[in-house]
Amino acid sequence: MIVYEYPFNERIRTLLRLEDLHEKFVFFLHQESPLQHHVALSTIFEMLEVAGRADLKSDLLQELERQKQILLAYQSNPNVEAEMLNAILSEVDRASAALSASQGRTGQNIRENEWLMSIRGRTIIPGGACEFDLPSYYAWQKRTAEQRFTDISNWFAPLEPLFDAVGIVMRLLRESGHPVKINAEGGSYQQMLQGKIYQMLRLVIDEEMGAIPEISANKYMLWVRFTSQDGDMKPKPFEGEVPFELALCGF
Template identity: 50%
Template sequence: MITYEYPLNERIRTLLRLEDLFDKFQHFANSDAAENHHVALLTLFEVLEVAARADLKFDLIQELERQRQTLLGFRNNPEISEEALSGALYEIELSSAQMLAMHGKIGQYLRDNDWLMAIKNRAAIPGGVCEFDLPAYHYWLHRDPAVRRNALNDWIAPILPIRAGLSIVLRLLRASGRPEQQVATHGAFQLMLAGRTALMLRLRVDHNAPFIPEISANKYALNIRFVAPDGEDHRPRQCGENVHFELTFCNL
């Protein structure tokens, strides 16, 4: 199955973008190739930009506290594993404490690094990080892979509490819904929400089905139109077939 996630507010959209960027950073940083470490550094700059929202850290802390209070209500419930509950509470409390220990604007230490900011500014120019533009960066890319990897890990380490916090929130969000089997007749599906609330939609489509969902939603209705990539240019065309898919409304 291929899973498509569609955020229904800006806060969840930001968390999903950051999750994707953190995952990509880790993937490229774990490599030995200089080209991959270059991509990791550019991804770090993207993390810096997306995480720059002043209220991101406090939004996460508040949401974790809300979830902690909810979990505390399950204490002494015979249907709930006390061990699992204690583990979840500890994870939330640890993540909150780590974020509270972060001072100042997220990533300010990176902005104060003139060498990194020179690379960031040049990277905004197509082809702007060639060896003749940034010889010091060219030298760094020829250092031992372990030296580069250690530097990348040091640069991202102070931001990792944000990753831990958003991972908990998104994990709880994804686990909150109950999947429903649906059919898009001739590739079109509409559902009147009638007061039904959600923070995110999850669609799962068979991996072998050549259909891509295009989603639009507001507080009144959900519309999904399935299209199929047509030809080598992948230009989408309206799907005329019935498409079976799994739909989950996720809410905290």
């Protein structure tokens, strides 16, 4: 099964991009080749670009506090698993405290490191991080995998609270959706949303169908049009019925 996610607003679009970058970063960080660690470091630079919004940290703190109040309201519900609820509340509290304690602008430690900034400036240029451009970086890449891992982990450490908060907010958002099985007739599906506010949708489809959803939505209507690809990867309308699961997620 393939899961497609579509953000309904710019804030969730930013969080999804940060999630994607973090997943990429973690994968390449735990590899051993200097080339793979180069990708991990370059991904940190991409994170700084996406997380550069001054209000991102405050937005996350506000959302964590809002989710905490919602969860606290469930404590008096006898149908709620108390141990699981308390574990989630503790996780929210830890993430909020760590994010509040982080000082300065996101990634300030990297922006103040002239050596890292010189690498960032060269990586923007195609092929700009060659050994003759950055001999000191080339020498660093010749260190052991363990040394490079430690260095990159230390550079990323001040960003960790931000990504912990992103992970919790997105997990709670995903869990708010209730999957519904749908059949799209003629490769297309429309649904009126009647002004109800959602933040994201999740669409799950069997990869063997070969159907690719193209999604557009606003607060009034959701439209999914399925396409397929030919040998040249050109999209064409998918003909026939498409069974899928749809979950609309909103706090």
